[in-house]
Structures are given as structure tokens and as C-alpha cells.
Amino acid sequence: MSTPNDDDQRPGPAKRGPDLARDALNAARAQSAARKKTAAQNPQANPKGRRAGSAASLQRRRWSGSGPDARDPAPLGATMKRWLGDVGAGADLTKATVLGRWAEIVGPDIADHCEPVSLVDGELVLRAESTTWATVLRGMAPQIVARINKEVGHGSVLRVRAQGPSSPSWRFGPRHVSGRGPRDTYG
Known part of the structure; x- marks a missing residue:
């Protein structure tokens, strides 16, 4: 006898480029929200036990020069790249961009x-429609x-x-025993 929940557990059709990109972007957003929530609950303690805004926590520079400094203005692109790296969402955004814009990037001849x-980790896996492709x-x-x-x-x-x-x-689950498999049970 079938229950209403049995239909929910059946696998649906395989997801394609835009759906994969949307899922990757949603996962990145959820991961970022969880990271922000964790940071808000556990603020990092100052290693010397001083308050973050106190005058004692500020270090005095011994010298000043005309060379580049961390306080110098930076281009927006560099700032965004550094921020994405700190947040850890850069790889997810790259994945979402490549999967979502696949046909636009490689052209319709290849995308078809x-x-x-x-x-x-920088490795793009493609599934071709035939071994020739x-x-x-x-x-x-x-x-x-x-x-x-x-x-x-x-x-x-x-x-x-x-x-x-x-x-x-015919392989289901994380464990596998070598052998003939289901072929020896037919007939």
C-alpha cells in the first residue's frame, strides 16, 4: 500500500545546468548565513584580553613612509575578491556561474x-551525449x-x-562487494 510520503522519496529527473547553478548558489548563501550566525554567537576573543576598541589595543607604528600600506584605498574588484575569499563563497559563485551560463560560455554547438x-577544485566534469563527443x-x-x-x-x-x-x-550505497552481482539471480 502506498503512502503519500512514498512519492516524495522517488528520485526526479537529473538536474541540468541552471538548476545545478541555482542549487550551488542557495548552498553558498546558506553556508554564509550559518557562518555569520556562528560568528555572532562566538565572538573571537582578543588574544591579549583587551577590548577591541580600547586605546591599549591599538599598536603604534614605529615609522611611516610613502610606500604601499594596508590603509591605502583599493579598487573595488580587489576588495570584493578578498572579501569573497574570506567568506569562502568564491568557489561556489564560480561554480554557479559556469553551470548557469554554460551554453552562453561555450556556445550552442558544444552545449547541445x-x-x-x-x-x-578546478576540475570541470562534462557528460557527453556519446562516446564520440x-x-x-x-x-x-x-x-x-x-x-x-x-x-x-x-x-x-x-x-x-x-x-x-x-x-x-547496479551498485547502490557506499559499500560494494565484488562479484557477479544481480546477474547470477536471473533464471
Whole structure:
């Protein structure tokens, strides 16, 4: 007998570029909100036990010069890049940008025959519609990396790994025992 909750647990269709980008952006926002909440609950203590705004916590500079200083004005782009690095959302925003703008970045010719699956540690995994297209994508990997880095930012993608279409897997769960699997139970 089926309950209403059984339908909620069935896997839906595989998510594509814009849906993956939206999920990555929502995860980055949730992670940032959790980090801010944790920081508000546990303010960092001053290592010397002084109040943050007290005159005793300010260190006197021994010299002043005309060279660059941390107090100098900085371009907005550099400030935003440093802020994104501190918050830890830079990788998530890069992932959301690449997955969301995939067809726009690589063009319709390539986007019609493959889709991005993941972007982790600079490695972009593409799933091609056929093994032939996977081979073509492996040959075009340097051009694809250059085009993405030109559009999104230098160093966003370091390498591309192309996969062919996947066949159904009989492997479920994190543990696996080698052997014939379900084939020995048929007939």
C-alpha cells in the first residue's frame, strides 16, 4: 500500500545546468548565513584580553613612509575578491556561474552535445551525449578551459574531464562487494 510520503522519496529527473547553478548558489548563501550566525554567537576573543576598541589595543607604528600600506584605498574588484575569499563563497559563485551560463560560455554547438556535471577544485566534469563527443571534448579541453577562464575569471577551471554517457549501475550505497552481482539471480 502506498503512502503519500512514498512519492516524495522517488528520485526526479537529473538536474541540468541552471538548476545545478541555482542549487550551488542557495548552498553558498546558506553556508554564509550559518557562518555569520556562528560568528555572532562566538565572538573571537582578543588574544591579549583587551577590548577591541580600547586605546591599549591599538599598536603604534614605529615609522611611516610613502610606500604601499594596508590603509591605502583599493579598487573595488580587489576588495570584493578578498572579501569573497574570506567568506569562502568564491568557489561556489564560480561554480554557479559556469553551470548557469554554460551554453552562453561555450556556445550552442558544444552545449547541445554535452552538459556540465560538477566543478570541484578546478576540475570541470562534462557528460557527453556519446562516446564520440566525449573524445572530441577531450581534444578540445584546452580551448574550453581558456574560453571559460576568459569569461568567468582566470583560474576558475584548471582542467576538463569528459565522460561518455553512463549505463545503469547496479551498485547502490557506499559499500560494494565484488562479484557477479544481480546477474547470477536471473533464471
